[in-house]
Amino acid sequence: MPGNIRNLAMEKVASTVLFPCKFSTSGCQVTMLHTDKGDHEEACEYRPYSCPCPGASCKWQGALEQVMPHLLNQHRSITTLQGEDIVFLATDIALPGAVDWIMMQSCFGHHFMLVLEKQEKYGDELQQFFAIVQLIGTRKQADNFAYRLELSGHRRRLTWEATPRSIHEGVSSAILNSDCLVFDTSIAQLFAENGNLGINVTISIYVLIYFELERHSPFPLAKYVWLC
Amino acid sequence: MPGNIRNLAMEKVASTVLFPCKFSTSGCQVTMLHTDKGDHEEACEYRPYSCPCPGASCKWQGALEQVMPHLLNQHRSITTLQGEDIVFLATDIALPGAVDWIMMQSCFGHHFMLVLEKQEKYGDELQQFFAIVQLIGTRKQADNFAYRLELSGHRRRLTWEATPRSIHEGVSSAILNSDCLVFDTSIAQLFAENGNLGINVTISIYVLIYFELERHSPFPLAKYVWLC
Numbered sequence: 001m002p003g004n005i006r007n008l009a010m011e012k013v014a015s016t017v018l019f020p021c022k023f024s025t026s027g028c029q030v031t032m033l034h035t036d037k038g039d040h041e042e043a044c045e046y047r048p049y050s051c052p053c054p055g056a057s058c059k060w061q062g063a064l065e066q067v068m069p070h071l072l073n074q075h076r077s078i079t080t081l082q083g084e085d086i087v088f089l090a091t092d093i094a095l096p097g098a099v100d101w102i103m104m105q106s107c108f109g110h111h112f113m114l115v116l117e118k119q120e121k122y123g124d125e126l127q128q129f130f131a132i133v134q135l136i137g138t139r140k141q142a143d144n145f146a147y148r149l150e151l152s153g154h155r156r157r158l159t160w161e162a163t164p165r166s167i168h169e170g171v172s173s174a175i176l177n178s179d180c181l182v183f184d185t186s187i188a189q190l191f192a193e194n195g196n197l198g199i200n201v202t203i204s205i206y207v208l209i210y211f212e213l214e215r216h217s218p219f220p221l222a223k224y225v226w227l228c
Numbered sequence: 229m230p231g232n233i234r235n236l237a238m239e240k241v242a243s244t245v246l247f248p249c250k251f252s253t254s255g256c257q258v259t260m261l262h263t264d265k266g267d268h269e270e271a272c273e274y275r276p277y278s279c280p281c282p283g284a285s286c287k288w289q290g291a292l293e294q295v296m297p298h299l300l301n302q303h304r305s306i307t308t309l310q311g312e313d314i315v316f317l318a319t320d321i322a323l324p325g326a327v328d329w330i331m332m333q334s335c336f337g338h339h340f341m342l343v344l345e346k347q348e349k350y351g352d353e354l355q356q357f358f359a360i361v362q363l364i365g366t367r368k369q370a371d372n373f374a375y376r377l378e379l380s381g382h383r384r385r386l387t388w389e390a391t392p393r394s395i396h397e398g399v400s401s402a403i404l405n406s407d408c409l410v411f412d413t414s415i416a417q418l419f420a421e422n423g424n425l426g427i428n429v430t431i432s433i434y435v436l437i438y439f440e441l442e443r444h445s446p447f448p449l450a451k452y453v454w455l456c
Contacts, residue, residue: 122350146383155374155434156407159387178414179384186406206383 023047045138045168051075052134052167054100054115067136067167068111071104080104080111088114088199093129093188107203108145111136112164114201115171129188131199132180134165142166143206149181150200151191158183158191163206251275273366273396279303280362280395282328282343295364295395296339299332308332308339316342316427321357321416335431336373339364340392342429343399357416359427360408362393370394371434377409378428379419386411386419391434 018031023046032040041047049067051058053075060070071078081103090101101116117130133147142164151158160181165171174180181199188197246259251274260268269275277295279286281303288298299306309331318329329344345358361375370392379386388409393399402408409427416425 122353125350126354155391157387157389158409159385159389161385161387163383177418178412179418181386182412182415184406184410187410190405190407 021046043139043168047168049168050170052113052136052170053078053102054117054171064136064138064168071136078102078104080106082106084108084204085200085202088116088131088201090116090197090199092195093118093192093197094195096124105133105201105203108205110141110145112145112147112203113167114199116197116199117175127185129183129185130175130178130180131160132165132171132174133201133203134167134171136167139166139168146204146206148200148202148204150202151181151183151187151197152200153191156190158187164203249274271367271396275396277396278398280341280364280398281306281330282345282399292364292366292396299364306330306332308334310334312336312432313428313430316344316359316429318344318425318427320423321346321420321425322423324352333361333429333431336433338369338373340373340375340431341395342427344425344427345403355413357411357413358403358406358408359388360393360399360402361429361431362395362399364395367394367396374432374434376428376430376432378430379409379411379415379425380428381419384418386415392431 014034017034019034019037021028021030021032021037021044022041023044026046026048028044028046030040030044048061049064051060051070051074052067053071058074060074062070083105084107086105088101088103088105095118097118098120099118103114105112105114113134113136115130115132115134119128119130120126121128131149133149135142135145145164146161147164148159148161150160158181162180165174171180191197242262245262247262247265249256249258249260249265249272250269251272254274254276256272256274258268258272276289277292279288279298279302280295281299286302288302290298311333312335314333316329316331316333323346325346326348327346331342333340333342341362341364343358343360343362347356347358348354349356359377361377363370363373373392374389375392376387376389378388386409390408393402399408419425
């Protein structure tokens with residue numbers, strides 16, 4: 001079929017031509033080979049931000065600076081707590097079906113969105129909870145922080161520490177890959193009180209220290225240390 | 229049917245008679261009402277210890293003092309590491325089917341058995357890992373310790389802290405209730421290197437501190453603090 005005949009001459013031209021980013025009208029000045037356009041545009045800082053509320057019900061898109069005004073105007077029910085160290089209280093965790101709990105945390109001059117998502121799998125045999133933190137900011141800004149989520153009970157503690165996601169990439173792929181705090185209903189019940197689950201959330205500045213343990217050590221030389 | 233007719237006179241007699249523990253021949257001197265026998269005998273320190281290796285393949289039973297000699301003689305392949313802070317390296321975690329990894333850790337004059345168990349659920353759709361520590365000792369001795377299991381990767385860390393189980397109660401009920409470190413294959417892959425998963429294990433003496441935050445505080449007054 002004619003559509004499958006390759007135009008090698010045109011391909012050769014295309015492989016040397018630099019194309020503008022599709023967000024050039026928003027301010028991006030990058031030009032690139034067409035083979036690089038997909039990756040760039042997915043990560044391009046001029047790509048509009050979507051509403052960071054989990055679940056795809058809100059279709060809003062806009063600039064980063066407009067995200068907080070959008071949340072404050074259109075999602076007024078979201079609670080905000082101030083401080084680096086707060087408690088994210090998820091009420092009625094036994095509610096059936098898929099449920100999202102959301103809260104905002106403000107510290108270090110930034111706004112973080114805390115998300116707890118409950119999913120049902122294998123019919124409704126397995127209920128899994130996923131907890132994660134995303135920064136209302138760019139990926140580069142998110143890399144400057146670390147977060148800790150902690151479930152604490154009688155002589156038991158479950159802790160997850162990681163880098164916040166930027167709302168530009170969102171949390172859905174992290175939840176899909178279990179790259180967040182994951183726990184099932186049994187664990188939720190171990191730590192819940194009266195059907196409510198308190199998650200201690202601590203945001204900190206991420207500090208990377210590189211230890212060269214021994215110059216001639218047979219072991220990997222880099223060791224990452226968290227200072228939270 | 230005659231078997232269902234209650235002998236109320238005999239029941240009244242039985243409710244006042246004290247029975248000896250069925251482990252009296254092993255040294256238990258407790259006597260109790262027949263209604264209390266079940267609970268006591270399950271927890272009775274004179275009840276023989278079973279082999280603590282997970283999976284029910286070894287049917288050995290004996291006194292607490294005989295457990296370590298049994299392990300050393302009959303389960304020679306189990307590695308032992310000395311120290312409070314060691315790495316439990318589980319190799320080939322992608323092996324199909326249900327698999328147990330076991331290691332011994334010796335510190336504070338005691339022996340601890342580290343168990344990592346992989347289970348397949350919902351056909352083989354979900355693979356879950358359960359990691360837990362049990363003390364070769366009594367429940368009372370186990371209460372004096374705390375353990376921490378830690379998966380550590382690039383800017384990610386998952387930590388579980390709890391009280392070791394005594395081998396007298398075993399780990400199966402804790403695993404069944406997810407009262408241990410639970411993670412799925414995606415998380416295992418996040419932290420594994422070349423198919424092997426290193427779990428940092430730290431044993432510590434458990435210290436309980438009771439803070440009376442404020443005498444007239446509206447919040448619960450007790451707060452448990454871990455000193456690990």
